[in-house]
Amino acid sequence: MEYILDTHILLWIVDDNPKLSKNVKSIYLNPSNDIYISLTSIWELVIKISLQKLIIEDSITNFIKKHIRGNNITILDITLHHIIGLENLPYYHRDPFDRLIISQSILEKIPIISNDKLFDQYPIKRVW
Numbered sequence: 001m002e003y004i005l006d007t008h009i010l011l012w013i014v015d016d017n018p019k020l021s022k023n024v025k026s027i028y029l030n031p032s033n034d035i036y037i038s039l040t041s042i043w044e045l046v047i048k049i050s051l052q053k054l055i056i057e058d059s060i061t062n063f064i065k066k067h068i069r070g071n072n073i074t075i076l077d078i079t080l081h082h083i084i085g086l087e088n089l090p091y092y093h094r095d096p097f098d099r100l101i102i103s104q105s106i107l108e109k110i111p112i113i114s115n116d117k118l119f120d121q122y123p124i125k126r127v128w
């Protein structure tokens with residue numbers, strides 16, 4: 001199966017946060033699953049780091065090497081198709097990063113791993 005990680009889920013995985021569901025841990029640890037992180041999430045992390053709303057142990061470059069590429073998480077690029085998909089996406093969710101991840105999920109037909117229940121208002125599969 002393929003899955004897109006919501007940004008906070010990536011951070012929870014890195015921190016081994018007890019908020020992670022057993023289901024998410026099992027999906028993440030299953031080597032037969034293809035796990036993606038949207039480039040949108042990396043963009044969001046960089047903004048939060050630059051605003052000092054998020055502290056990471058090292059540079060974002062090393063974070064990507066260690067926690068994304070080092071864990072065989074594939075970066076899902078943002079395409080024009082994903083951006084155009086936002087045009088008719090209802091504003092149930094106001095966060096622009098989450099909206100773009102939702103657009104990617106809809107268009108690529110890949111479920112999102114998230115605990116954000118607002119995602120359920122969209123025609124996607126949210127896994128928690």
